Amino acid sequence: MEADYAVIGGGVVGLSLAWGLQARGFSVIVLDGDDGSFRASRGNFGLVWVQSKGLEQPEYAKWSQLAAGLWREFASELAHNTGRDVGLRQEGGLDLHFSEETLDQTVRDYEKIKRAVGGDYPFEVLGRNALKRDEPEVGPTVVGAVLHEQDGHVNPLKLLKALADDVRRRGGRVLNGQRVETVRQTSLFEIACSDGRIVEAGKVILAAGLGAAELGPKMGFKAPISPQRGQILITEKMPDLIRRPSLIARQTDEGGIQIGATNEEVGLDDGVTQAGIAQLAAKAVAAYPKLSKAQMIRSWGALRVLSPDGLPIYEESPEMPGAFLVTCHSGITLAAVHARLLPDWFERRDNAPDLEVFSEARF
């Protein structure tokens, strides 16, 4: 046997799990795709986000809050191990509104979540004047915002690199350029790759993003996952302009203003469109008029990994005990819980989190 765990997928989700398992003393082998694979880890918006999540499922709100709470320690351990700062800032996040109606509706929604999670949901409404004090560059059409204390952001690319570095440093094997064809269970798991390589491991975790849609059913999962495109833009590096991140824009630790994101059902097409880019730019300029003169340097399309209700799936295969499916759209936010808490769930420890609501049984 080559490792206690084989992790299929070398993105942020797979590497967070591998890293967390290593911390518990398990050996891991990670099978990663190639340079052109669809990689949400490379294209995502980088929020560590709580607000608005779990409106229909309080357990998801709590899970996100738990993750946000564990992030600081997670980031500092990565930094300590690798010398790489992942740029975590958890100083609250904003939901900007252009009309009183949407702002009021959001507040009603958040009150509902707050009750459902037992009261610990620290948000406040900033009227226009209060918002202007916090974010002097917001535009005249912004009527106000919801500030949620638990929100923040991180540099997702630095996170990916730190994980790739630290999993190797801890002795994990990461095989790049692999495409897994089949997974077979005998006394252990045999994972067959397209180049003929067979990897053997005691347990296997499928964390292959959109790739799980194809491989999942071969392992006894429903894996009802589909892509949703998000187009994102980024500007040249700017002097400080935006303090807190929002779903419209955030200023990265490197200075660029990242602007997101569309929600499009276009299959496996990660291209960008003029209409998509223009729509994002218009909203960002409305939110922060100074951005009008900022040069947009790049744009890209990334594919979200979505289940039918948008929530994560955590499932052990009914056909292959010891094979797990981990898939989610919020791989950055949830990285901290994936690393810290899921190893207990894989190992069926008493203190494992209860993930029943995230089972595939709901579909």
Add this chain to the structure above:
Amino acid sequence: MKPAFELLPRNASDPEVTVTVDGTGYDMREGENLAAELLRLGMSVTRRTPVSGAPRGPFCMMGACYDCLVEIEGARLQACRIKVTADLRISSIGGETEGALP
């Protein structure tokens, strides 16, 4: 020190306008390429990089390298793609332009 670039004698009498660089006025040839005029006037350093603060100046002169960025009315633009006009005001990015003629 003499500037590293100079004008062909036959162009010496081209009509000039005043351009302000970091608050100082310079005579530049009207309609001429801004990056070329900056070089001619000895301003070979046009900006400092946002990454390390390293000095940079015009490199490709064909709009591809983005090393000759200057700030004009709040926007960072390529000097090699700007024509000199009267009353143009530019500032160097990330620090005063060095190597300018007194």
Add this chain to the structure above:
Amino acid sequence: MSEDVDLAIIGAGPAGLAAAATAARAGLNVALLDEQSSAGGQIYRDIERAAAARGDILGKDYLGGLSLVADLDSPRIRHIRNATVWQIDRDGSLTYSVHGEARVLMAKRLLIASGALERPMPVVGWTLPGVMTAGAAQILLKQSGIVARDAVLIGSGPLLYLVAAQLCRVGKPPMAIVETQTFSDLLSAGRHLPGALVGWRYMVKGLGLLHEIRKAGVTRFRGASEIEIAGTQMVSGVRFRHGKRSHELACATVLLHHGVIPNTQIARSLDIEHAWDESQKCFVPKIDQWGRSDREDVFIAGDGAGIGGAVVAALRGRLAALEIGRDLTAMTEAERDEIASRLRAQLRREMAARPFIDTAYPPFDEAMSPKDPVIVCRCEEVTAGDIRGYSRLGCLGPNQAKAFGRSGMGPCQGRYCGTTVTQLLAEANGATPDETGYYKIRAPLKPVSLGEVAALHDPNSEDERNDRAH
């Protein structure tokens, strides 16, 4: 806001100009978009103004561009000046900006004629102010009548000699030419000599330039290595090894050149397939004999389709325009072929000297695989050692390397690091450049202000955005 044409051509250099004229003659409506304020591309930059002012210095070949520009005078050709094309959508709509205003154009066919870039030449100190490309020096001369004094030229290839000769003609001969090609390169080029003699005009021209340089007393160091550019705030000198000796030259201007490579940004943004050309050490788009890419409606001509020089570019531009004319039923297949056969014969003659030139003046090895401390991505200041480190972290190709270290993420969008990064990763991973691949290119093809982009937004067509995070 949008307007329709039969053919949109990007780039008004020799390929674009020739294609526009040929297509217009066939009866097509053409939009010719170009970044410059006057036609000619980089090779014939600002030709109408410069020919009168400095034609004597620039030489006969440069003046050859005049007739191409004159052919633009057709009611069927709309020459859109100062136009930066920054996005091409899959539906054929093309977005461009002129003086800070974005516009959209719909074209039935697209011809990419965006030419070449100088091959990046990463050596120690190449980011210092005062270091420019040899092409930049030529543009300064052509367009602005400005010349470098006491420059040191470094690299290899015909353009280096042309720039040196032009500097000699204006009485400002370079201090030295530090040449990276070796005597053995010349020897191995010898086998291409018979072919080269078919293209004798190029050979004669090359010998003429060398004669001018010798007459002006310019020192040439052939087979130089270990090249470093010194300086802190700007260039102060050049160090290199020549034979057994180390040399140091004090200078304020360094002009680099070791060949040109196709500018493939636009084709890449359309996900057109490319392949590595080992003889020219660069990626070239996959096209057929008419310049048609794997996207039926997109053609590529000129140096952007593979390096051949100005005359070859014009011929390829005409060939593409003929096929586009046939495709849009403006001419018959027989009409197309009659003209094309003459053009192809000429093309063969013009290409004959190419293998000799490519072999005699290869790119500089040290700059294709720079030492660890050398910056390869100028915008984000990523070194060759960083890229090699990303290979050790499992990066098989430049897109993962880009994510790990930001190479190619700056405003030049990888134009001056892409080829080097692919070569470094290929070498580190023991893979070919084709296996390694290239940066995925997306809009904007050139940076554009958000204000311009936002102005294109049509609020009525907004698909309701779902701002809620899942």
